[in-house]
Amino acid sequence: MPCRSFLPDLREFVGLITAKAYVRPGDKYNLALSKNREWASRIASEKPDLCATLAKGQSPEILWLGCSDSRCPETTILDMEPGDVFVHRNIANIVHPTDLSINAVIDYAVDHLKVKHVVLCGHTSCGGVAAALGNTRLGLIDKWLMPLRTLRKDNIKLLESLPDKEAALKLVELNVQNGVKALKENHTILDAIGDRGLQVHGVIYDIAKGELHEVDIEEDEETSTIRQKAFKVSAATK
Numbered sequence: 001m002p003c004r005s006f007l008p009d010l011r012e013f014v015g016l017i018t019a020k021a022y023v024r025p026g027d028k029y030n031l032a033l034s035k036n037r038e039w040a041s042r043i044a045s046e047k048p049d050l051c052a053t054l055a056k057g058q059s060p061e062i063l064w065l066g067c068s069d070s071r072c073p074e075t076t077i078l079d080m081e082p083g084d085v086f087v088h089r090n091i092a093n094i095v096h097p098t099d100l101s102i103n104a105v106i107d108y109a110v111d112h113l114k115v116k117h118v119v120l121c122g123h124t125s126c127g128g129v130a131a132a133l134g135n136t137r138l139g140l141i142d143k144w145l146m147p148l149r150t151l152r153k154d155n156i157k158l159l160e161s162l163p164d165k166e167a168a169l170k171l172v173e174l175n176v177q178n179g180v181k182a183l184k185e186n187h188t189i190l191d192a193i194g195d196r197g198l199q200v201h202g203v204i205y206d207i208a209k210g211e212l213h214e215v216d217i218e219e220d221e222e223t224s225t226i227r228q229k230a231f232k233v234s235a236a237t238k
């Protein structure tokens with residue numbers, strides 16, 4: 001069935017929240033709801049099986065870990081469709097090993113959905129990166145951005161030798177490389193790499209051009225072996 005006939009109760013609910021009393025001309029939220037109805041109608045016409053198929057389940061091959069930035073909507077910039085990409089986004093696409101949210105997403109995508117690729121995406125003009133390169137106290141986000149400040153500290157000579165724009169891009173790149181390392185140390189991902197060839201990628205999205213560029217995440221055999229020794233864990237024997 002096309003999208004329009006799916007979940008009639010939800011349609012009623014949407015009808016309620018778009019009642020005239022809530023409509024304000026030029027309001028982006030109302031425009032978004034209106035756009036959604038147009039999209040659902042168009043998809044029902046152009047791809048009549050898509051929504052009905054998606055309603056039965058999902059089998060995305062890509063887990064996308066990106067920045068929350070509104071200019072980096074993964075499904076749009078990949079020119080893909082609903083159902084193609086499983087997603088987690090946070091400010092500055094940081095991989096915190098103790099972040100419950102990103103770890104839950106990784107576990108579900110890798111262990112249950114069996115995605116084939118994990119893509120960590122940074123981007124140009126990242127506000128989180130700019131904040132970490134500055135020295136203004138912003139509040140809670142300062143704690144979130146601590147891994148970026150650590151990267152800044154560890155690469156301070158290099159970063160200070162570059163013009164501001166290049167330094168920001170270098171920190172974006174370092175953040176992706178650091179995040180890819182953290183992902184490969186995650187035991188769920190580590191197991192899937194060994195068991196079924198899960199691939200981990202690092203990319204940077206150039207907002208001004210709309211293009212993705214791969215980040216160099218090559219490593220030698222020794223690094224991979226050391227990671228296995230240090231991070232591989234198995235269930236405890238009784």
Ligand SMILES: [Zn+2]
Pocket residue numbers: 067068069091092093123125126127128129
């Ligand atoms: Zn960002």
